[in-house]
Amino acid sequence: MAQISFFSVAFKNLKRKTFRTGVLVFAIALLVSLLIFAISFTVSVASSLKKSSERLGADLVVVPVGARGFAEEFLLESKNTSFYMPISIIDKVKKIEGIEALTYHTYLSSISGLCCDIMPTRIVAYNPQTDFIINPWLQESLGRPLQPGEAIAGYGTSENLGLGLLDIEATIFNNRFKIVGVLEQTGTGLDHALFMTEENLKNIIESGKSPLKKGDISIIFTKLKKGYDPDFVGRVLEGEIPEVDVVARSDMGEKFISTLADINKIFLLTTILASVLTTFLVWAIFSAIANERSKEIGIMRALGAQESHIVRLYLIEVLVLGLLGSIIGV
8 A cells, every 4th residue: 555545545534524624623723823822922022021121221220219110111011100309319329339321311291281282192301411222222213313302203102193204393391392203113111202302301391381390300221330240239229329229121021020920820721721621622533533433444454454554544644634733723
């Protein structure tokens, strides 16, 4: 019996029992799709959080005490949160051993009303002289620093602002700004913000229309000198400056990763349960097939087919079913 005959007979057997074949293929496809979804979801979210923290370019993030969760939500989840501390904190941070460079951002949310003619948007003000977070993104997208009276939209903010190919002007807290472009996607929560320089923010504060006070900042990003351990320096910072909390880059998104681990356990249990049920289903169907085809097997043996031929025929059928189910599941 030639090998081509085994495949031919196997295909004819599967085609002859269309409903049974369909049930088996569906069961295998369901199992494969569950496995792929669980694995891809876990890997994708974990990878996204890791890339987001890396794109921020800071070893340590310093925030007001109690604002650690708010900062992670702002930077990673695009949530609208406000938290402030006095700018004098920067001088204290500079004195900590191991700090190589630092910069700071101030976060503000625009509101709908007479003072603003754009949808409620998160605003990020930065210091262009010291910044190492926004400046590289600006260089990629605009090729020059922002000028007074200019702002640039994050990748996810452009649609909300109605940005097209042309520059537009917007009023933010009674100050007129020209929005000169859109940043490339960064994969961080800052994709959903509008960026301006600290000088422009001062004009907003002086107008008296925003809740910000002069000398308020939201967050400090720090780079460490080579050889310094971020966790150790972070503990020193919190010990020396009780007004702040410190988040190491490696710990960014820790809360979300913990939640992800819980979700992953649910996926794992669901996948195991689905695997067991699918295995029983396939076993039951194949057992029924074997009993149903006992007469067929007897005829094949009478015609001279060896036991190995029959086993090979069944294995080919299983292989075809598994292949079809896997392709559909993927």
